Amino acid sequence: MTQTQSGPKIRIEKVSYAYEGKPALRDVTIDVPAHAISVFFGPAGGGKTTLLRLINRLNDVVEGTHMSGRVLLDGQDIYAPGMDVIQLRRRVGMVFALPLPLPGTIRENVLYGPELAGVRDRTRLEELLSRSLTQAALWDEVKDRLDNPASALSGGQQQRLCIARSLALEPEVLLLDEPTSGLDPISTGKVEESLYELKQNYTIVIVPHSTQQAARVADYAAFFLMGELIEHQPGTEIFTTPRQQRTEDYVTGRFG
């Protein structure tokens, strides 16, 4: 897989998407740059989550949908026939709104993906375990109880465990769908801090749970309204000098 340094990591090209006849995305085109945090924000029902799930083809399992347009990862159409979807999902990780540890221990959770991918080497697994937990800012809190049930962790720890679980596959892209919606401010701060670290090595796309969070973490931000991309700008600009009236209305809190 050759990565063109100049091109975007992910290119969404004229994507429209409908679920049971109801349009969720309308003709969305957007470039997601590598090694940066991109934020998809806007009011509920704007299509942010749908778009996120299209990037690692999680919506494949949903019936009654229709999609047009292309999604390119490193210039390669991930919806092209013959695409290895399993391999794609290993390259593009996903963290969900609600932290959901799989049954089992902390160790089993983190190593679930690598083991399915066929990693058997003990030292390699241990290395993945400690590194991904460190990257998710959880290592210090759990290193002495890796074989305890994951469900015993607090909500904030569980969400960082879910991030670590995705990172253990060493993905290139990390998608996060409102990863802090159920967390207290301190846990939220920890998750956000780990994101700053992660963007050195990963391409991160996040649907934030608030405009404040969007403004805090965004290198680039895209504003979605009812399935349409309204505006896509560097984060420093869109929250201070939005070009579109509708974006300004939203970020200044006039609606949404």
Added chain:
Amino acid sequence: MDRYLVQRAGFALLGLMALMVVLPILLVIGTIVVQGGGAISWEFLSAMPRDGMKAGGIFPAIVGTLLLTLGTALVAIPIGVGGAVYLAEYARDTWLTRAIRLAIINLAGIPSVVYGLFGLGLFVLFLQFGTSILAGALTLAIMTLPIIISAAEEALRGVPTEFRTVSISLGGTRWQGIRRVVLPQALPGIITGVILGLLRAAGETAPILFTVAAFFLPRLPQSPFDQTMALPYHLYVISTQVPGMPLQIQFGTALVLLILVLSLNVLATSIRSYFRRRRQW
């Protein structure tokens, strides 16, 4: 009227009804233990019947019932759980799956004597298994299937969808998610269904009547194509077909069947609670 009084009277009435459910069970067990307890001895459990079954033991009937239950389990568990996994995890809502579901519901409603006749026609006569453990176990398995499938499907559907999505998002195939996450979660429910089905099979008389059960066969079966005695049928025989049978032996036989079924039940419950303790989400 004082509303608290009404409430208390209501509770008392409801409690009484709850007690009425327990009463028959206590009476049944009590009667059988009192009347049959004296018959239980090592010889009764381990010896062949003698003197027209009026003396000796019921060992071949115990072994026969255990073998039949085992055979039923070997056939019904893989088919039942496999079918449930298909229906709950893979099947789309088509006319075919609707037909399958309809078939399952109808299977559950068929009287057990009809299963017996069906087993006689298909396994004993048409497939020429003869009156044999194989034919009996297959007949009991078919009767047990709807119970296992329904319970297992319900248990699988009880596992939140998100687990499957998480597994897929971590690069798992659908089957890997089912095997490594969903099935372990559903296991307590599946085991419950399996045990309920097997308990019913172990205690049934009609399905084994024409397919396997021997009236009097004071030796152990040597192969799956042998006949065997079995507890429920033996109980039926000594209660109705043999004049002058001591009452104690009849109740003793019933007690053994009851203990067998209840201990299977206890075993199942403890397996289930073991897995339930291990389950966390």
